[in-house]
């Protein structure tokens with residue numbers, strides 16, 4: 001048998017609802033004044049304005065942001081990547097594939113090292129944007145950049161290749177969003193002699209070197 005419904009008794013104050021309206025207006029006014037105060041403070045993240053995205057892409061992005069990967073070129077426009085595959089070994093999501101090739105004579109103006117990556121592939125659907133690839137790279141050749149438009153209509157749209165990484169680099173340069181490399185974070189109790197930074201400092205990759213060896217091919 002169902003219980004009889006208990007009718008709540010309302011006071012006069014409840015019934016006229018005036019107190020609740022005044023309470024709500026008080027909250028609105030408090031937030032309005034807080035926004036006015038914030039808009040008077042200097043700094044891009046404290047001004048509550050509407051950004052006309054995507055027409056306006058000038059909004060400052062936090063230096064901590066980790067977006068789509070970039071392959072870094074040196075001051076002379078040469079690729080810094082030597083195709084060593086350390087980033088693939090350090091990647092916990094195992095979403096990087098690198099193929100290495102030998103630099104030919106006359107290509108010194110294109111590649112810094114004697115070897116370079118002929119192919120570079122990152123599956124962005126598996127990437128967790130942890131930045132370990134950046135930490136693992138001995139040449140500072142890969143960086144997670146400011147590019148945040150990562151949505152796609154198919155799986156193929158979410159695959160990042162060498163050309164796309166170079167495009168991301170040039171775009172960040174043009175928009176003045178290239179940040180200096182992140183400072184390495186010291187790991188407590190790291191083995192002496194090691195760099196003690198991120199995943200790259202570990203002598204064993206999360207998946208084990210053997211498991212990752214097939215990721216890097218000559």
Ligand code: SF4
Pocket residue numbers: 090091092093094095096122126127128129130131132133134144
């Ligand atoms: S950011 Fe992390 S998950 Fe993504 S490719 Fe780099 S190491 Fe792998």
Ligand code: SF4
Pocket residue numbers: 080081082083084085086087088098117136137138139140141142
């Ligand atoms: S670790 Fe650096 S140099 Fe080695 S393949 Fe990756 S991006 Fe290139």
